[in-house]
Amino acid sequence: EDQVTQSPEALRLQEGESSSLNCSYTVSGLRGLFWYRQDPGKGPEFLFTLYSAGEEKEKERLKATLTKKESFLHITAPKPEDSATYLCAVPNSGGSNYKLTFGKGTLLTVNP
Amino acid sequence: GAVVSQHPSRVICKSGTSVKIECRSLDFQATTMFWYRQFPKQSLMLMATSNEGSKATYEQGVEKDKFLINHASLTLSTLTVTSAHPEDSSFYICSASGVAGYQETQYFGPGTRLLVL
Numbered sequence: 551e552d553q554v555t556q557s558p559e560a561l562r563l564q565e566g567e568s569s570s571l572n573c574s575y576t577v578s579g580l581r582g583l584f585w586y587r588q589d590p591g592k593g594p595e596f597l598f599t600l601y602s603a604g605e606e607k608e609k610e611r612l613k614a615t616l617t618k619k620e621s622f623l624h625i626t627a628p629k630p631e632d633s634a635t636y637l638c639a640v641p642n643s644g645g646s647n648y649k650l651t652f653g654k655g656t657l658l659t660v661n662p
Numbered sequence: 663g664a665v666v667s668q669h670p671s672r673v674i675c676k677s678g679t680s681v682k683i684e685c686r687s688l689d690f691q692a693t694t695m696f697w698y699r700q701f702p703k704q705s706l707m708l709m710a711t712s713n714e715g716s717k718a719t720y721e722q723g724v725e726k727d728k729f730l731i732n733h734a735s736l737t738l739s740t741l742t743v744t745s746a747h748p749e750d751s752s753f754y755i756c757s758a759s760g761v762a763g764y765q766e767t768q769y770f771g772p773g774t775r776l777l778v779l
Contacts, residue, residue: 581766582766582767584704584768590736591753591773591775592772593666593668593755593757593770593771593772593773594755594770595770596664596767596768596769596770601765629701629708634769637705637706641766646697647768648694648759648765648768649696649708649711650696650768652705652710652746653739654704654705654706655705
């Protein structure tokens with residue numbers, strides 16, 4: 551059974567204090583790993599897709615990396631507007647509809 | 663690109679009535695659409711998957727007669743909550759996939775907050 555575990559559950563940072571969020575996964579044949587950002591009362595916003603170990607993608611202050619067992623979302627010099635819940639997900643093994651298995655998310659709070 | 667809209671964003675209804683929520687992909691053809699439910703401070707729970715022109719596939723424990731899903735076109739899917747009760751109050755979110763070259767990526771709508779009185 552596919553599993554996705556995110557840590558920590560919650561993270562408080564001061565503005566400018568860089569850190570990383572972790573997403574560990576167990577799947578039979580990775581067909582991609584997704585990162586989303588979700589603000590309260592809104593749907594998830596797509597951030598990145600990573601397909602193979604060693605791949606990295608960047609967007610503003612965010613950088614996502616992937617190994618064979620986990621992915622990291624690095625946040626460099628965060629700002630208060632980066633506060634959100636960050637979700638990691640993988641497509642289910644097998645099947646053609648790419649159903650996603652989500653982690654429980656990391657609630658990031660960046661204080662000014 | 664890859665914008666998904668939902669309507670309404672918020673709805674309040676009386677117990678026993680039915681509510682329809684629309685999900686549209688605005689700038690791509692969605693071969694597959696998904697419907698999720700999210701409880702406060704919890705992750706998304708997949709309710710069903712639908713392909714255009716086919717019957718929806720419901721997840722275990724989701725009542726198909728309660729939550730009617732129609733995927734009539736490549737840009738529109740609807741979720742109808744029939745005979746709604748207070749326990750159906752929740753945040754409903756749809757997503758769509760099918761962007762050329764990125765078939766596996768789901769793009770989410772902004773969500774619909776349902777309150778059943």
